Amino acid sequence: MPVAEQPVARLWTKPLPLPHRRPRRSLLHRESVAGYLLLTPWLTGLAAIIVAPVLYSLALSFTDYNVITGELDWIGLANYERMFTADPRYWRSVQVTVVFVAVSVPLKLVVAFAVAALLNGRRRGAGTLRALVYLPSLLGVSVALAITWRTMFGSGGAVNQVLGMFGVPDRSWATEPDTALFTLILLAAWQFGGPMVIYLAAMRQVPADYAESARIDGASRWRILRSVTLPTLSPVILLTVVMETIAAFQGFTAAFVFGDGGGGPEDATLTYTLYLYLRGFAGLEMGYASAMAWVFLVAVGALTGLIFWTSRWWVHYPGGRP
Amino acid sequence: MTAPAVAAPGPGRLARAAAAVATVAVVLVLLYPLLWILASSLRSAGEAATGLSLWPREFTWSNYTAGWSGVNGVGFGAFFRNSTVVAAGAVVGNVVTCLLAAFAFARLRFPLRRFWYAVVIGTLLLPQHVLMVPQYMLFRELGWLNTALPLIVPKLLATDSFFIFLIVQFLRSLPENYDEYARTDGASPLQLFRHVILPLSRPAITATAILTFIWTWNDFFPQLVYLPMVEDSTAPSGLHQYAIAGGLSAPGPMFAMCVLSLLPVLLFFVAFQRLLTSTSTTSGRMAAHLPRPRARR
Numbered sequence: 001m002p003v004a005e006q007p008v009a010r011l012w013t014k015p016l017p018l019p020h021r022r023p024r025r026s027l028l029h030r031e032s033v034a035g036y037l038l039l040t041p042w043l044t045g046l047a048a049i050i051v052a053p054v055l056y057s058l059a060l061s062f063t064d065y066n067v068i069t070g071e072l073d074w075i076g077l078a079n080y081e082r083m084f085t086a087d088p089r090y091w092r093s094v095q096v097t098v099v100f101v102a103v104s105v106p107l108k109l110v111v112a113f114a115v116a117a118l119l120n121g122r123r124r125g126a127g128t129l130r131a132l133v134y135l136p137s138l139l140g141v142s143v144a145l146a147i148t149w150r151t152m153f154g155s156g157g158a159v160n161q162v163l164g165m166f167g168v169p170d171r172s173w174a175t176e177p178d179t180a181l182f183t184l185i186l187l188a189a190w191q192f193g194g195p196m197v198i199y200l201a202a203m204r205q206v207p208a209d210y211a212e213s214a215r216i217d218g219a220s221r222w223r224i225l226r227s228v229t230l231p232t233l234s235p236v237i238l239l240t241v242v243m244e245t246i247a248a249f250q251g252f253t254a255a256f257v258f259g260d261g262g263g264g265p266e267d268a269t270l271t272y273t274l275y276l277y278l279r280g281f282a283g284l285e286m287g288y289a290s291a292m293a294w295v296f297l298v299a300v301g302a303l304t305g306l307i308f309w310t311s312r313w314w315v316h317y318p319g320g321r322p
Numbered sequence: 323m324t325a326p327a328v329a330a331p332g333p334g335r336l337a338r339a340a341a342a343v344a345t346v347a348v349v350l351v352l353l354y355p356l357l358w359i360l361a362s363s364l365r366s367a368g369e370a371a372t373g374l375s376l377w378p379r380e381f382t383w384s385n386y387t388a389g390w391s392g393v394n395g396v397g398f399g400a401f402f403r404n405s406t407v408v409a410a411g412a413v414v415g416n417v418v419t420c421l422l423a424a425f426a427f428a429r430l431r432f433p434l435r436r437f438w439y440a441v442v443i444g445t446l447l448l449p450q451h452v453l454m455v456p457q458y459m460l461f462r463e464l465g466w467l468n469t470a471l472p473l474i475v476p477k478l479l480a481t482d483s484f485f486i487f488l489i490v491q492f493l494r495s496l497p498e499n500y501d502e503y504a505r506t507d508g509a510s511p512l513q514l515f516r517h518v519i520l521p522l523s524r525p526a527i528t529a530t531a532i533l534t535f536i537w538t539w540n541d542f543f544p545q546l547v548y549l550p551m552v553e554d555s556t557a558p559s560g561l562h563q564y565a566i567a568g569g570l571s572a573p574g575p576m577f578a579m580c581v582l583s584l585l586p587v588l589l590f591f592v593a594f595q596r597l598l599t600s601t602s603t604t605s606g607r608m609a610a611h612l613p614r615p616r617a618r619r
Contacts, residue, residue, distance in 0.1 A: 032431075133348070144580035145355070152358065242447070
């Protein structure tokens with residue numbers, strides 16, 4: 001069996017141990033030099049393109065900075081104050097983003113899990129089906145699909161024609177304030193193929209005799225799903241929840257295309273990142289945008305921490321915590 | 323071959339038939355939008371562009387030639403060229419620097435290794451939008467606006483930490499006695515890399531290259547910020563400008579260009595779908611599915 005063909009889904013569930021050997025001293029020295037040499041590009045990038053900019057933006061968030069004239073005024077917490085107390089659009093963007101994340105992520109992951117359960121155990125055509133279902137997750141983030149989605153959910157579009165058969169009156173789902181965000185959520189959920197493939201791979205690793213013995217004991221399929229499959233898959237579910245949540249917070253392309261770059265209709269699709277872009281790059285308020293970015297960083301970080309913290313109650317690692 | 327595990331359809335024929343019907347229905351609904359773009363790109367101007375049908379009344383290729391001329395005198399040929407430059411640079415950058423860093427993390431021992439690797443994981447979770455203002459100002463200072471450099475140089479500095487993580491996971495799954503032998507034979511770290519790790523890393527390298535290509539090709543946000551001029555636009559941002567400039571009044575050509583802009587991703591997917599969606603190989607397992615926490619999605 002070639003090395004690359006090993007099933008290693010457990011990579012996700014358990015970090016593999018690092019080597020423990022104690023090499024000869026000279027060798028260790030040689031490895032240290034080589035190690036840091038190989039890390040040089042990454043360390044440079046880390047310092048110059050990630051750490052320095054993050055800190056710089058913290059400093060900028062306390063200023064009023066016009067990138068064109070180069071004028072920079074130190075204004076303390078004024079950006080934050082304005083954001084929290086005097087900018088209704090800011091709160092609108094927070095609301096849009098929270099709704100988008102809170103609906104699209106669970107929807108996407110539940111669909112991913114359901115379809116994975118549906119495909120699991122199929123033998124004939126399994127690879128082809130998997131590939132077809134996975135395809136939208138690669139194409140869905142594109143501008144082309146955002147344009148298509150808007151047309152399909154627009155007035156007289158395909159969706160309306162189907163709904164019309166059931167007597168639902170024609171409306172422009174994509175451009176009316178009440179429903180525009182909902183169409184964005186559907187577009188996000190349509191890309192469930194990514195987590196689905198992870199779930200499928202994890203399901204293959206669930207020892208078949210667990211389910212078998214549960215079945216012999218008379219457990220229903222629902223019971224097996226709840227008491228065997230879900231707990232066994234919980235580490236992988238945690239991973240997908242974290243990654244999808246962070247990704248959903250950053251939704252930009254579709255919101256940009258839907259609202260013609262302005263978050264419309266009536267700011268119904270004004271996601272946080274889109275508003276940040278509008279302030280920073282269209283409005284050239286780099287200080288204000290930096291303050292927004294930092295609040296975003298803290299909020300997303302806190303939420304990620306919270307998810308990891310709750311995981312102690314619902315994530316089960318085989319053989320205890322790693 | 324392990325038996326299909328838990329949630330497999332029950333033994334009943336009825337259940338199995340129901341599952342099959344459900345599966346086919348799901349796939350059809352899922353793929354409908356893609357088939358619909360293709361159909362819409364082939365409809366003649368006389369036919370309503372928003373229709374439900376997947377079969378144009380009259381097939382025409384003229385949408386493709388009409389759309390190809392682009393916006394403001396800049397054709398889609400230029401957009402595709404720009405996209406190719408950016409994507410090629412990103413692929414080379416990610417493959418080379420992430421592989422080197424991953425090799426160091428997975429196979430060499432040096433002080434602070436665990437600390438630096440924790441930093442890699444941390445940056446994986448860092449929302450990219452936090453960086454957009456200061457990075458913009460940095461690249462502006464360097465005079466790189468309206469060039470592809472802000473899109474390529476960060477990849478040459480291994481800032482796409484997802485791929486470091488991906489390759490490290492792959493390398494850790496390789497048996498360690500391979501390098502044990504090499505070490506006992508007195509191989510240097512470089513020789514170890516060159517003769518042991520590199521040849522074994524093919525699947526991880528391919529996965530990195532394919533995913534970098536696909537993600538970079540789809541990227542929209544950085545192009546919008548760094549390459550705002552029509553003539554510098556990549557395929558997605560060119561398409562966006564085309565749609566604004568009049569695509570809605572001529573939907574046929576717009577959808578034709580939508581199809582073309584998706585085509586490279588589709589071709590790579592068809593060529594490498596096994597690697598990307600396989601549930602049993604290391605690389606497939608790791609590669610495909612993690613949605614990256616990143617701005618451009």
